[in-house]
Amino acid sequence: MTEIIPHWLTKQADLAPEQTAIELTNGTTYTFLELKEKSQSFARKLQTLGVRKSAKIGILSTNHIDMVIAIHALSYLGAVGVMLNVRLTEKELNYQLNDAGVELVLTQDNEKMLDSKIASFSDVWNLHGTQSELSSEIHLNEIFTIIYTSGTTGFPKGVMHTYGNHWWSAVGSMLNLGLSKHDKWLAALPMFHVSGLSILLRSVIYGIPVFMLEKYDKHQFHEALMKKGVTIASVVTMMLRDLISQLGDDRYPETLRCLLLGGGPAPESLLEKAKDYQIPVFQSYGMTETSSQIVTLSPGKALEKIGSSGKPLFPAQLKINAPKAQIGEIYVKGPMVTKGYFNNADETRKSLEDGWLATGDLGYTDAEGFLYIVDRRKDLIISGGENIYPSEIEKTLSAMEGIRDIGVIGKANGTWGQIPVAFVAVEHSTVLTADNILTFAEKHLAKYKVPKEIYFLNQLPRNASNKLVRHQLKDHLTDNDFQSH
């Protein structure tokens, strides 16, 4: 039997109508009551457009108050939000739109050429709304959002999140971090990623404000921590580095009680610097499939367990399919873990068994049960907080005339954490330059996925069963920042 709760925004607007829900960098604020009224109004306008229960509605936007309103509006209709990465090409977007059966895409502008019907937020605001009933309750087992991740096969998979997944993620985090009515969460991570979206939903569930940046800006982020009463912020390694570089002799206010660090393991030297600056870093581990963090290290243990991601949150479990203290694949389980991939029973079956999610990541736990990630997902490249799946790039580029074989790996990079680099074997009697390949790549891939270096090899390392042996590619890396051989 599914659990039913009152609609969370309606409820928070009733409990704390005057409390700030959203605070923007220009000083504009929205209370929970205002946010509810705007979201309900937007929902009624969407009804005029024909949006109904279970309809798949794309949302293509950087962080913006209209995006927040649109997300909540969908929940008032029981519609499903397909959260689209604004950095994707039209071709990549269309793959997701078609796969999810998206009826309508809501955007900041409608300049994109997409396979689905498009409406800008202002198009919707200009409509008349219906007078129909809106949802007053939330059924926790219903699907609220779908967010695509590319799997190792390179085909993007739509991770389904129920309302319950988001709820339990928020509750699990609260049990770890505690909750004060003075909390304010800083969000610069995009809300089309689960890392940003989860901040928005925690705000509604906890009754605390989100200080929202339209996009990450290191000065604005630093200012917000310094002067805006922020108590918790979600960051990736690059952002932590940016913060430290701006601190100088200053310190953040003591009211800043948590910097939740996700998006890949952080270098020890950086964590030690953060400690010197008395920044309360909580390292964490999570993925789209776990509705954000599922394993978190508290600052009390940060230096004692340096490099660890911590322990699974209260409602979550962890196991490693290897003998104790040895490296194996990481499995996680808990009510914040996705029930599967949209319309993709095969991938769901491969990843989920008996509630346990095979993360594809390798790691081990120490004697006290603290998790250490060895490979943040085998081969996954994380560049400036974006996940890049080598196989997706390989698949795209291998379609290019003249490319015989290709392998992509991540290369350490001071600015981005990692950058994707490609190793190419060219067909005999073909001439291909790095520029040719980059031109092709730029046409078919989001900019952040375009390999930043191209290496030419006669032959890619493959094992007996013809699988690429990626780690051997690393031997060919040079240290240049951009280089074509």
Place this chain on the structure above:
Amino acid sequence: MTEIIPHWLTKQADLAPEQTAIELTNGTTYTFLELKEKSQSFARKLQTLGVRKSAKIGILSTNHIDMVIAIHALSYLGAVGVMLNVRLTEKELNYQLNDAGVELVLTQDNEKMLDSKIASFSDVWNLHGTQSELSSEIHLNEIFTIIYTSGTTGFPKGVMHTYGNHWWSAVGSMLNLGLSKHDKWLAALPMFHVSGLSILLRSVIYGIPVFMLEKYDKHQFHEALMKKGVTIASVVTMMLRDLISQLGDDRYPETLRCLLLGGGPAPESLLEKAKDYQIPVFQSYGMTETSSQIVTLSPGKALEKIGSSGKPLFPAQLKINAPKAQIGEIYVKGPMVTKGYFNNADETRKSLEDGWLATGDLGYTDAEGFLYIVDRRKDLIISGGENIYPSEIEKTLSAMEGIRDIGVIGKANGTWGQIPVAFVAVEHSTVLTADNILTFAEKHLAKYKVPKEIYFLNQLPRNASNKLVRHQLKDHLTDNDFQSH
């Protein structure tokens, strides 16, 4: 699909092994790790006694570390704890034991003559344990506890609580009160009531200590608030009055952030006094069926909304079956609400429809949605924090030879809040004294249920359909503390 979480005590022992779980008045403390180990050990000994999954096991004890251990031990076996009120007579206990099919009663001593097998806690400790597997997970939809309440029919009904009911109750409270790792909850309410039991379970879920009194003692309670770092305490009106009477020129430390007041509406004068003493009182409304508080008033609103119980907790809903602002029956809904009465489909059907619990209480909400209870359950008598159901007393006493008709109501009392008083119409040609009736009552009822005053009437007020018109009985009340007419 039911949600599965790791066993909550095992989990807390992993996350916070050194954190204090239980603190006793004699200074003894138990960490979560110790509590887990003792509970698992006790569970294995219970296995030796044949306790298996789904077995109904009575727990008959005042607050005691062994009671805490026994409760957790049952959860490691998937057994169901039937929480027995130590103040009940053997006859009353046996009704519950038989109704619930209790296999074994765990007690502090085994002096009672009961229909079920009995083992004292020390009997169990003296056994050898098995080596069998214990539960490592909790399925939230499984039944954990049964607590009997007498309904208006007078037949006690076994309220079933799933693990999920307790979980959601704890989470709902946390979303209202916030959570700090410095919290410590004072428990003097008995753990055989849901008000006390819920404190124990919040402690495990939140990872905070319970300061546990074996039973309520006004001096110990006051001392605990003064000197033991308690931040939250659960109280009933009588206890709040006791506290204020002991304060004199003192004030409780500022770290005391919440006195959660339940067990019936508090007089306005008392709430105003509490305000003068800067005691942060949170009035609340709840019952066994809602796994403790479901409606709570925050101190910010305490005097503005004097007499109100507040608003439903975040995961809960409330409706009144009457036009807006008018008095009607109170209905509540939420994942902390019982799924029904054990082995009693009739009463379950009468009380629960579509997730909504008919509380039997009358009340109204003001324009802002704050709840006011008009009758704390129609006719329910609350005496020293104990619920007394007039119909139960009436049913018992009407079995006495010579009693023609009887009605019981509560009378206001300075010490107990209310006391039960009885109105009796005697059969013609029969001589019955108040003493006769009291002797009979003392044999069949727990002491606190024995009417403290007996009034003799020629005729009880009954309406056309022969229903007792209780409010007319009030006209016959005198102010004497104990009196027989």
